[in-house]
Amino acid sequence: MRGWLLATLLGAFGAALLEPGDVAGQTPFLLVPTQPLDFGRLAPGVPARVASTDVVRRGEVRLQGEGTTSVVFTLPDHLAGPGGARVPLVFAADDGLWQIRNRQVRFDPAQPFTIRLNPNADEARIFLGGTALPAPGQPAGRYTATVTVMTVQTGT
Amino acid sequence: MSRKALFAVAAAVLLVPAGASAQLATGQVNVTATVDAYASITGTGDVEFGSLSRVADNVVDPAGGAGAALRTATFNGDVDITFSSVPATLSGPNGAALAVTLNCAYDDGTGWSAASECSTATFALDNTLAGLATATVGVGGEITAAAVQSVAAGSYSGSLTIVITAR
Numbered sequence: 001m002r003g004w005l006l007a008t009l010l011g012a013f014g015a016a017l018l019e020p021g022d023v024a025g026q027t028p029f030l031l032v033p034t035q036p037l038d039f040g041r042l043a044p045g046v047p048a049r050v051a052s053t054d055v056v057r058r059g060e061v062r063l064q065g066e067g068t069t070s071v072v073f074t075l076p077d078h079l080a081g082p083g084g085a086r087v088p089l090v091f092a093a094d095d096g097l098w099q100i101r102n103r104q105v106r107f108d109p110a111q112p113f114t115i116r117l118n119p120n121a122d123e124a125r126i127f128l129g130g131t132a133l134p135a136p137g138q139p140a141g142r143y144t145a146t147v148t149v150m151t152v153q154t155g156t
Numbered sequence: 157m158s159r160k161a162l163f164a165v166a167a168a169v170l171l172v173p174a175g176a177s178a179q180l181a182t183g184q185v186n187v188t189a190t191v192d193a194y195a196s197i198t199g200t201g202d203v204e205f206g207s208l209s210r211v212a213d214n215v216v217d218p219a220g221g222a223g224a225a226l227r228t229a230t231f232n233g234d235v236d237i238t239f240s241s242v243p244a245t246l247s248g249p250n251g252a253a254l255a256v257t258l259n260c261a262y263d264d265g266t267g268w269s270a271a272s273e274c275s276t277a278t279f280a281l282d283n284t285l286a287g288l289a290t291a292t293v294g295v296g297g298e299i300t301a302a303a304v305q306s307v308a309a310g311s312y313s314g315s316l317t318i319v320i321t322a323r
């Protein structure tokens with residue numbers, strides 16, 4: 001229901017607000033995934049955390065554009081694996097980190113936040129950490145999930 | 157997405173100043189992990205042939221028979237169970253060797269498998285559970301009466317190794 005409502009909202013506003021004439025004078029925002037959030041190898045029964053400062057394993061998406069934008073994450077609550085097995089995922093309030101040049105700001109990925117990109121800022125790098133909680137009897141194998149990031153430009 | 161986040165996005169869209177535009181962009185970040193294979197063998201107890209007969213073959217049924225040594229295999233994926241360093245003889249007093257054939261079987265919860273010689277056996281066990289699976293591995297064997305007749309009295313022993321390997 002929520003997904004339908006959101007799709008309806010976005011569909012309606014997207015159709016209304018993305019008329020070709022409306023975007024004149026603005027640089028469209030672009031989200032470019034550059035690195036998966038990779039927990040690597042998990043031992044059954046042993047929680048594994050990837051910090052948002054872990055340059056090797058944290059997830060990363062780059063936000064390019066100009067202006068002010070609201071960013072929202074849709075976070076999965078589990079990784080899906082073989083035979084329908086699941087590894088619970090938890091995202092803490094400090095698992096988000098965004099960076100523009102040398103400035104870094106932590107954020108709660110469960111909450112929307114705002115980024116302003118100045119014309120000379122190039123881009124914002126948005127990082128995501130998290131914690132995986134494999135059970136003691138967790139079936140072996142590869143597990144995956146997808147985080148969706150959405151931005152809504154709210155100002156110039 | 158939480159209701160709070162949903163309304164925040166909706167509000168963000170609604171609060172776009174007149175004359176400006178709102179643009180949506182989406183991206184995805186993949187999340188990956190690989191859960192390692194886990195397996196263990198637990199349990200104690202020997203294959204016990206007891207006092208050997210010189211007139212009848214001495215047999216221990218590995219499928220849970222009297223004198224069988226039982227071990228519990230626990231695993232979170234598909235595994236193969238094999239046996240290494242399987243002795244063909246048991247060592248006795250003054251270097252005496254007593255011929256033995258060690259046989260193995262397993263019970264994965266559906267009943268005991270047929271017994272086979274441990275030295276060549278490979279038990280392929282699949283984990284179809286969303287969790288740990290267990291199986292019982294039994295070891296027994298046979299010492300023929302003829303073999304007993306040709307060795308000195310005394311205590312004889314040997315050992316083998318159970319190997320559990322993730323597939």
